[in-house]
Amino acid sequence: MEFDTWANTPPHWRKDYGDDNHIAINTLGDFGDNKVSVASSFKDGSIWYAWIDYNGNQLEVRTNQTDERPNEPKLSQPLNLAEILGGTEAFIGFTSTTGGAFANHDILSWKFEQIVTRGDISYSPTKIKIGQPVTFIASVTETNIGNSSADTRWTIKKLSGETLYVSDEPADALTYIFTSSGTYLVTADIQGYPIAQNTITLLEIEVPEKPPIVVRAGETVKIKFRLPKIASADIAFVVDQSSSYKDDIATFKAKANELVKAFDQFGESVYYALTGFSDFPRFYDRTGDFAYRLHQALTGDKEKFIKQIKALTLYHGGDTPESQLEAIYQTVNKLQWRTGSLRIIFLATDANFHNRDWEYYYPGHGYTDTVYALLNNKITLYGLAGSGKMDDLTKLSKATGGNAYPLSANSREIVSHINKAFAALQTSGELVLKADNSDYVESITPEKIDIGKMSAGDEVQLTVTFKEGAFENVKFSLFLQTDKEAFLEKQPVILMNDRDFDSVKK
Template identity: 25%
Template sequence: MGLSLSKSSAKQFSAALVLASSIWGVLPLTALAQSQVTSTVPGTEVDPAEYNIFLDTGDPLVVSVTVNVPLEAAPSKLDLFLLEDLSGSFANDLPIIRNLVPNLISEITALVPDTQFGVGSFIDKPINPFGSAFNGDYVYQTELALTSNQASFQSAINGLSTGSGVDVPEAQLEALLQTGVRGASEIGFRSDAFSVVVLSTDAVFHQAGDGVSAGILTPNDGDADLEGTPPGTAEDYPSVEQVKQALQAANVVPIFAVTSSVRSTYEDLVSKLGFGSVVTLSSDSSNLVNAISTGLSDIFTNISLIAVGDDFGYVKSINPPSFADVAPGESVVFDVTFTSDGSGSDDTLRLVAAGFGETVANIDVLDEDGGSGGVTVPEPASILGLLAFGGLGATRLRQRQ
């Protein structure tokens, strides 16, 4: 339906439109229907701690996340969880590892006095062709929850014994997944500690899809229940993505202490995870203490930022994805680009700097009418029209006066 104006009114409207256009040129961008940060909550090691964001369809928004590395060369608290491969090939390593425990405790507590130690283990699914229930194989066990009791740690290592494992790959991914999902409860990672899992192995890993060899077709559900009889035989191995999500959710950083024959496999895994470190383990594990120290030095100075829980794919890029060799006391800045294609809903996601902290991003999606959560942001054309009619009214009012 068209707008009908007299010649006089048309002239007045035209003048008002010119006025509106000039005002339009100086309007702040926040008056428009555009993607924008509405508020932030300051953070400490990771800043800000929280972003509240409006996203308009097709309008990218870039925000910054700063990670401030403490002045100390190491964190004030460390939770170190050893995840041991107890398949048959590690039988000769166990006596050496037991003797290394005092040196490991001394080395790590000299670096971080407030360190807790824990132990977990894995072999493989106790079903052919992966493993054997008869030989005591299993997918995962927590041998010792995190503790500052050094005698308990030594005792837990002393009590380890190997099983068999029938094929070459083992259940490393399932063990990592369980470490993540059991982290806060069963294992006891502290929320204010730098949490690390050190996985020691000389073998490659099974992953999602391998279960079909044993007739296991049910996908892994990513929880702490090892379904089946024997446990872990009712569902497939997890995917790398499931492991990534579990470790990120628990804020646990992996160190892979692996023999040289499989190092490239785990370097590829770290690349897919987006965080973690790979160190070379000697064939008899005699360099375990040095390997762990090297891995810790690596993850204390290499910082990555990863989006967790981004259900609608709002995070389009993180630039750069990581920083290497960050010195104590330095700060690094990540630029995160958010974009909505209009198909998603309001969401909350996390931008995690593993081991350092996170930024929570609360996303409100602006629809085509400029509305979100009861808040209306006028479209540019609407603003221009309102200004024009406002200018027209003001012109008429001056004429009456």
């Protein structure tokens, strides 16, 4: 962690560090672009306070000219120190340098302590809707800094990092209204130390929407849908970056580019992500290796995705089996898959898998955990097999309803196979109709519709009976979706009590 009061500039430095008052996080001797200027001078003789926090995943730095710890960090960076250092033990200390100049650095006091703040966030209603208030409640289960849930401060951010709300005063509850779709991080903290964080996902994809229907409580209506050409899809490529893949990496890059072009027929409804793997770096003493790495989060920007594909390079790997299962498991759990999208993973590799199910010493996840994660998240996996073995790749693909294809096959053949498989995800299996608020729906018949022999444009009809009751008028939606939970069409509903319904009819 660097506090710098000198501007280092070319030609004596390979980069222009022309900022004589900044903080930065240096990793392996370099801070890249991760530095922040500080407005007030560090070297005017004033006393400064700093807080450096690390939770195992994120390093945060706060500075102030009083001893009041700021709620928001001045600088933060995702960091896996155990992976960088090769273990869980390290020294903590200080160093300084002035080159040929002079400066006086005084550390007036410091302490190292483990801060414990654990708790939970509950919210009501549990089904959050756009435009309707939701109340979050914080509860502290363990803390060593002498505070209770009444001292909680709240922050709501978009997944992009944009801050939407920061509480002015501490309170154990927060009522908030989300005004648009997206994924949000709701954080409760005490003195800037998080006690809990919830991820709230509201409908993120644009679904074809029918005009709203107005119905009476207790009424039965028939609702018609037409099968669209394609649902929105999230596609992640997980790529082998071990040294054994050197004979296949160029072929994969070309094939990935062709696949993306082939999916152009589905328009802007397809998002892409890219992750990679070689193996655990310290497991085989190979510095620089990794069991999982995110190269590109899900994006609708195809050019940005292809740029990341072209930039892929190879590392070591250490042995023949690699960390495919760990990479898949992390891809499933760390990508922000869109609600209501078809979810697909392409795994490109030429080697069999390390498997924790029987390699008890191996630090990664096993086959059982990985298959469960894929199925639980409704993700279908397809294999792109290199010049090596296909046994494990074929087994994993078929366990999710997918298949494996040789990377060496004719490009048009691969594209044809994948296109058919891609289309089959919504033209085979079953359709179901679900309400985003089931409290007002008595029944939906038929419960499922077999679409194995149906085509885009075919009509689907379902009968919906709404519950009786003396409730106020409510608005909600019915979603036609596949058995992969991909949304195809939306039917807004306005449910009225007898009095208001008769008034509208008049």
